[in-house]
Amino acid sequence: MKAFLILEDGTVFTGTSIGSTKSVISEIVFNTSMTGYLEVLTDPSYAGQAVVMTYPLIGNYGVTPDMESAQPWPDGYIVRELSRIPSNFRCQGTIQEFLKEHDIPGIAGIDTRALTKILREKGTMNGMITTDENYKLDEILPQLHVYNTGNVVDKVTCCEKKVLKADGYKVALLDFGAKNNIAQSLHKRGCEVTIYPAHTTAEEILSSDPDGIMLSNGPGDPKACTDIIKEVKKLYDSEVPIFAICLGHQLMALATGADTYKLKYGHRGGNHPVKDLETGRVYISSQNHGYAVDADSLDQTIAVPAFTNVNDGTNEGLKYTGKNIFTVQFHPEACPGPQDSGYLFDKFIEMMGGQK
Incomplete structure (x- = not known):
């Protein structure tokens, strides 16, 4: 046909x-x-x-x-x-x-x-x-x-809380459209991962006394997630270590006063080079996003760029000043790969206090 x-x-x-x-x-x-x-x-x-x-x-x-x-x-x-x-x-x-x-x-x-x-x-x-x-x-x-895609996070998030049991650190994972390998990357490192629906309140998450919080990837325009952004700001104000990926990276930036914008055709594939601005090392990353954080809109007292895209110079990660928070635009849990940046999960473990 x-x-x-x-x-x-x-x-x-x-x-x-x-x-x-x-x-x-x-x-x-x-x-x-x-x-x-x-x-x-x-x-x-x-x-x-x-x-x-x-x-x-x-x-x-x-x-x-x-x-x-x-x-x-x-x-x-x-x-x-x-x-x-x-x-x-x-x-x-x-x-x-x-x-x-x-x-x-x-x-x-x-x-x-x-x-x-x-x-x-x-x-x-x-x-x-x-x-x-x-x-x-x-x-x-x-x-x-x-035609407009609208807010599609509501379409992909889980309906109820679920737990991957383990004896290590307790991590709260907010599911904005999380890929399975995010939870698995934490679980195989000994973390007990509790996966929460996207609209879970910050109060509920913090009441479980997590050792760390993960903000997942997800679809659509981050600015459409107005209610979620308010809850992310509350999580930022807490003292709990936070690691965010892709949409989670954008939502944290919006919650702390920065801006995002739509890329001309986005980054989607398994061969995107990103540069660690602290070490100068370049990693090959998996990416899937159509929006980016505007680095020029950052309040440098709140966050500074940590990674940049070698191809087009767009922001690929942020380190938050005076906070145990770092966020990346790319996918360190990449499946099938590349797995160059999987070490970021180990960095998150160190932020929570090191291996148990």
């Missing part, structure tokens, strides 16, 4: 339908990872977006247990070529079946390199994936211009 990707600038790509055949409007973004397509599909940070995979062959090892959450989150999936016969001893099905099962439409067989060049040159834009061959461009384009 034919499928069409219609961009808000009027560009139309024609390919083959994969997954669900329903029509969907979403923000179109691209990911440059060469492996880990299943982790991309199950990353809650992609809620409200349709993902273009720049690597040309997707699905060659099928669906395996390597999932970052219990379900896929993108609104749509866009690939050059979808493997018809996956081969892996852990394979539990095909990507095609996986998309159909979860009612996610996709399109294959289009020139994803040309599409990515458009998104790089013109910036991220909205688009529609549809199998309707009688679509009317003059009716669709106005819809694309006004």
Whole structure:
């Protein structure tokens, strides 16, 4: 069956339908990872977006247990070529079946390199994936211009508190769309991790007397999380050590008076170099975000830049003055990798008092 990707600038790509055949409007973004397509599909940070995979062959090892959450989150999936016969001893099905099962439409067989060049040159834009061959461009384009993802954190956060038992430090993890490997990275270091829904009050979290607090990654515009930002400010005012990743990094910055802005086409992939400003060392990182903290808006008495992006100079981390708080824009828990910056979890353990 034919499928069409219609961009808000009027560009139309024609390919083959994969997954669900329903029509969907979403923000179109691209990911440059060469492996880990299943982790991309199950990353809650992609809620409200349709993902273009720049690597040309997707699905060659099928669906395996390597999932970052219990379900896929993108609104749509866009690939050059979808493997018809996956081969892996852990394979539990095909990507095609996986998309159909979860009612996610996709399109294959289009020139994803040309599409990515458009998104790089013109910036991220909205688009529609549809199998309707009688679509009317003059009716669709106005819809694309006004589409907004809104607050998608509420869609991806857990519904109730859950605990990963251990004998070490007690860490409270606020789930704004947390990837599984964040909790696992702490748990394998001996931490007891309590995962809280995004709108849990600071009072409830602090009443459990945690040794440390983690603010997770998540989807969407951080400025849409107004209620959460107020609670994060209360956590900042406490004396509990805090480590924040991605959206959590942005929310802490907003809670302490800094600003955020939307990047032209975002950072999504597994090969982004970030520089530690204290040591000068460069790490290769996994990233998935469309917004960044405005380093020029920082009050230097509150926070100073700790990491910067080598490619474009954007802020990649903050160290908070006089506080046991540090935040990063990239993913130190990266799964499948790279794992260059996994040491930051050890740094968090040291902030809580060192190994028990």
